[in-house]
Amino acid sequence: MHPSAFARLPRPPYYAVIFSAQRTDVDDGYGETAARMVELAAQQPGFLGVESTRGEDGFGITVAYWESEEAILAWRQHAEHAAARERGRAEWYRHFELRIAKVERAYGWDRDQSRGGGAV
Amino acid sequence: MHPSAFARLPRPPYYAVIFSAQRTDVDDGYGETAARMVELAAQQPGFLGVESTRGEDGFGITVAYWESEEAILAWRQHAEHAAARERGRAEWYRHFELRIAKVERAYGWDRDQSRGGGAV
Numbered sequence: 001m002h003p004s005a006f007a008r009l010p011r012p013p014y015y016a017v018i019f020s021a022q023r024t025d026v027d028d029g030y031g032e033t034a035a036r037m038v039e040l041a042a043q044q045p046g047f048l049g050v051e052s053t054r055g056e057d058g059f060g061i062t063v064a065y066w067e068s069e070e071a072i073l074a075w076r077q078h079a080e081h082a083a084a085r086e087r088g089r090a091e092w093y094r095h096f097e098l099r100i101a102k103v104e105r106a107y108g109w110d111r112d113q114s115r116g117g118g119a120v
Numbered sequence: 121m122h123p124s125a126f127a128r129l130p131r132p133p134y135y136a137v138i139f140s141a142q143r144t145d146v147d148d149g150y151g152e153t154a155a156r157m158v159e160l161a162a163q164q165p166g167f168l169g170v171e172s173t174r175g176e177d178g179f180g181i182t183v184a185y186w187e188s189e190e191a192i193l194a195w196r197q198h199a200e201h202a203a204a205r206e207r208g209r210a211e212w213y214r215h216f217e218l219r220i221a222k223v224e225r226a227y228g229w230d231r232d233q234s235r236g237g238g239a240v
Contacts (some may be wrong), residue, residue: 005179006215006217016138016219018138022126022223026229027170042126056176057125057173059125059171061172061181061183063138063181065182087209089231092220094230095231096228096229097126097171097226098228099132099226099227100223100226101136101223102224104220104222105215106220107219108129108207108215109218110214110215111144111214
């Protein structure tokens with residue numbers, strides 16, 4: 001099993017953009033824009049994958065993975081992404097933290113695969 | 121506003137352990153153990169903070185922040201943490217991905233602080 005919620009990534013090194021955010025109560029356009037940003041990001045050079053979740057309290061974490069810092073910068077400068085960030089500040093977020101990190105090691109585990117007796 | 125869901129971190133560089141996981145339907149002891157692990161991690165040398173959330177679909181992301189790779193390794197070798205990881209594989213998780221990353225840049229934004237006219 002490799003649920004679609006998980007990003008399928010190459011071996012490190014690569015980069016992670018860790019975005020943690022507390023939402024406001026304003027939903028107007030949020031879901032559509034968030035989905036559009038994932039769709040658009042996936043079309044950019046150097047995009048590797050994204051994982052995202054949000055609890056009932058409105059606190060969410062999204063981690064987007066990129067090949068390089070140059071790819072992250074180019075996505076940051078994408079006009080439609082910049083416009084979405086503006087709406088995020090104006091309407092959708094109370095507080096957010098953004099951290100750019102270089103992934104050095106990675107490790108995965110799957111219940112079904114581990115049943116076969118493989119070492120984990 | 122700086123909701124408690126957010127980690128208050130020093131300036132980079134520091135390290136992030138990004139843990140994304142799909143839960144099973146087994147709840148037995150999960151909540152207590154997860155809370156205990158946060159409490160215990162916070163007592164370890166080099167622990168900086170943690171952010172965590174999970175959606176209704178059981179997919180969650182936890183990011184723990186540490187001063188150094190040595191601190192991460194020491195926490196990994198903590199006996200009670202190792203036992204909790206064993207239960208995680210045996211009972212609580214269907215699939216997980218663990219990524220160790222060095223945070224190089226960070227940036228935060230807050231609605232209330234930005235109202236004062238400060239540049240963001």
